[in-house]
Amino acid sequence: xxxxxxxxxxxxxxxxxxxxxxxxxxxxxxxxxxxxxxxxxxxxxxxxxxxxxxxxxxxxxxxxxxxxxxxxxxxxxxxxxxxxxxxxxxxxxxxxxxxxxxxxxxxxxxxxxxxxxxxxxxxxxxxxxxxxxxxxxxxxxxxxxxxxxxxxxxxxxxxxxxxxxxxxxxxxxxxxxxxxxxxxxxxxxxxxxxxxxxxxxxxxxxxxxxxxxxxxxxxxxxxxxxxxxxxxxxxxxxxxxxxxxxxxxxxxxxxxxxxxxxxxxxxxxxxxxxxxxxxxxxxxxxxxxxxxxxxxxxxxxxxxxxxxxxxxxxxxxxxxxxxxxxxxxxxxxxxxxxxxxxxxxxxxxxxxxxxxxxxxxxxxxxxxxxxxxxxxxxxxxxxxxxxxxxxxxxxxxxxxxxxxxxxxxxxxxxxxxxxxxxxxxxxxxxxxxxxxxxxxxxxxxxxxxxxxxxxxxxxxxxxxxxxxxxxxxxxxxxxxxxxxxxxxxxxxxxxxxxxxxxxxxxxxxxxxx
Numbered sequence: 424x425x426x427x428x429x430x431x432x433x434x435x436x437x438x439x440x441x442x443x444x445x446x447x448x449x450x451x452x453x454x455x456x457x458x459x460x461x462x463x464x465x466x467x468x469x470x471x472x473x474x475x476x477x478x479x480x481x482x483x484x485x486x487x488x489x490x491x492x493x494x495x496x497x498x499x500x501x502x503x504x505x506x507x508x509x510x511x512x513x514x515x516x517x518x519x520x521x522x523x524x525x526x527x528x529x530x531x532x533x534x535x536x537x538x539x540x541x542x543x544x545x546x547x548x549x550x551x552x553x554x555x556x557x558x559x560x561x562x563x564x565x566x567x568x569x570x571x572x573x574x575x576x577x578x579x580x581x582x583x584x585x586x587x588x589x590x591x592x593x594x595x596x597x598x599x600x601x602x603x604x605x606x607x608x609x610x611x612x613x614x615x616x617x618x619x620x621x622x623x624x625x626x627x628x629x630x631x632x633x634x635x636x637x638x639x640x641x642x643x644x645x646x647x648x649x650x651x652x653x654x655x656x657x658x659x660x661x662x663x664x665x666x667x668x669x670x671x672x673x674x675x676x677x678x679x680x681x682x683x684x685x686x687x688x689x690x691x692x693x694x695x696x697x698x699x700x701x702x703x704x705x706x707x708x709x710x711x712x713x714x715x716x717x718x719x720x721x722x723x724x725x726x727x728x729x730x731x732x733x734x735x736x737x738x739x740x741x742x743x744x745x746x747x748x749x750x751x752x753x754x755x756x757x758x759x760x761x762x763x764x765x766x767x768x769x770x771x772x773x774x775x776x777x778x779x780x781x782x783x784x785x786x787x788x789x790x791x792x793x794x795x796x797x798x799x800x801x802x803x804x805x806x807x808x809x810x811x812x813x814x815x816x817x818x819x820x821x822x823x824x825x826x827x828x829x830x831x832x833x834x835x836x837x838x839x840x841x842x843x844x845x846x847x848x849x850x851x852x853x854x855x856x857x858x859x860x861x862x863x864x865x866x867x868x869x870x871x872x873x874x875x876x877x878x879x880x881x882x883x884x885x886x887x888x889x890x891x892x893x894x895x896x897x898x899x900x901x902x903x904x905x906x907x908x909x910x911x912x913x914x915x916x917x918x919x920x921x922x923x924x925x926x927x928x929x930x931x932x933x934x935x936x
Contacts, residue, residue, distance in 0.1 A: 435777075442555075447535035447538065448543070448775055457812040463499050470698075475862055476544055478546070479785060479816055480817075481816055482501060486543055489633040490657070494666050496656065497656055499668070507650070514621065516570045516574035516619075523563045525647060530642060534560070537639075538854075539552070543782065547673070548778060552774075561899070576929075582739040586933070591927040591929055592928055594674040595677050598626070598673055599627065599769045601614075602679045603784050604784075615681065626640070626656065627656050631784050633657045668691045670696075671698040672699075673776040674704070675926065676692055679765060682862075686709075694753075698879050704902060708907070708915060710865070710910065711907060712869055713745050714745065714893050715734075716848075717754065718851065719751040723754065726870040732760070733745025733780075734841070741886075744895075746842065747846065755845075755847045770823050771816070780821060783818040792839070792840030792841070796809050796842060802822040805822070805824055808823060810914055821841040834861075855883045864886040864908030865912075867889050870892055887906050898918065
């Protein structure tokens with residue numbers, strides 16, 4: 424039986440674990456102010472133009488500076504990746520996998536350190552940061568094992584006097600565009616999935632969490648990854664992001680982020696440029712407007728916990744966050760009252776000090792979320808929260824807006840913050856109607872004791888990840904492969920058995936004997 428790191432997450436109620444994590448935070452603080460380079464072909468390049476990384480919980484606290492790549496450096500990185508691809512693709516798959524296993528071992532030893540970087544740079548609470556690092560370890564180990572399973576291809580039927588083979592080969596150079604909200608797990612997972620399958624990559628992380636990505640690039644170097652396989656090109660999406668997506672030598676793009684940017688990448692990648700001799704592949708995980716549905720005979724306390732912790736983990740900055748609660752009319756008032764009471768117990772503050780909920784990522788997010796709260800006040804009834812304070816950091820109180828129409832903006836548009844919309848349903852059919860009434864289809868939760876309704880929800884609730892009688896966040900690598908339908912992306916199922924194949928192409932050979 425395989426044990427996943429999520430099953431070994433740190434118990435912070437134990438004093439020695441608290442002490443160890445505080446020591447990790449102190450160590451990370453001692454590293455503040457350093458400069459991190461662009462890395463191309465193993466060469467470290469420091470530029471004048473830099474990303475200034477700041478703590479979203481304390482705007483005055485500078486984490487460090489990251490050199491920005493321009494188009495010239497992006498082209499240099501592309502050429503380095505193209506050159507190294509010619510040798511890397513010939514490496515034995517088990518040797519590529521061994522580098523991932525080595526990286527996982529290093530990350531296990533430095534788990535608290537990497538989690539502490541996320542507390543400081545991303546504003547992640549302790550438990551959320553710890554789970555993020557655990558998931559990164561899982562990705563490294565899972566994709567390494569999956570590559571070992573895929574290395575011999577798929578057995579074919581042979582007729583007499585014939586030998587047939589079906590094997591997977593790498594695609595080429597990939598562009599990895601990773602998000603701020605899982606700055607280690609998703610960034611690392613998407614990067615190593617491309618690398619272990621024999622591709623070379625250009626990694627462009629979210630600017631707000633570029634130092635965490637830089638630390639991971641250092642880790643992969645320590646694990647023995649040859650130079651030029653992973654090229655680190657932080658910078659402007661408008662400048663180098665578009666340039667690399669459009670590049671005729673780009674073979675695939677792996678993107679995690681907003682619907683708006685994802686659709687733009689998908690459209691740009693579809694155009695064939697001069698010198699391009701393939702159709703680019705796009706692996707996209709975009710947004711969500713995820714629903715926790717509470718049926719008439721659900722366990723009320725379980726439902727309330729599922730609603731609140733789905734909505735407000737990491738300040739709602741998850742594409743999987745349960746930002747909508749759809750509750751049967753017979754229990755609506757009781758569930759709402761208890762959800763409000765539980766929400767009021769959540770602590771908001773600096774995550775380094777152990778608060779349950781920290782800040783949102785930056786000023787742009789803060790303003791967007793606060794504007795949606797104002798919209799919510801017009802569309803429904805403010806039950807709790809609704810207040811924000813950006814004087815020191817970008818803090819917003821967990822907010823519940825109730826009595827919303829199923830087509831209200833707060834019920835339809837992704838906010839990506841600690842805002843929960845409550846809506847009443849007449850019966851099971853109405854619950855499913857509302858659950859499926861957005862453009863998205865990422866995660867959902869269904870709370871019920873009615874077996875007939877559970878089985879119908881299994882079929883009718885149109886999401887990539889459905890959770891029954893639990894919250895709708897926290898997919899575990901190898902247990903709940905993650906990816907959604909509709910405008911939530913290409914349903915690429917990260918952490919699943921089909922994911923690595925997306926980074927390869929199948930080759931069939933037949934020999935007459």
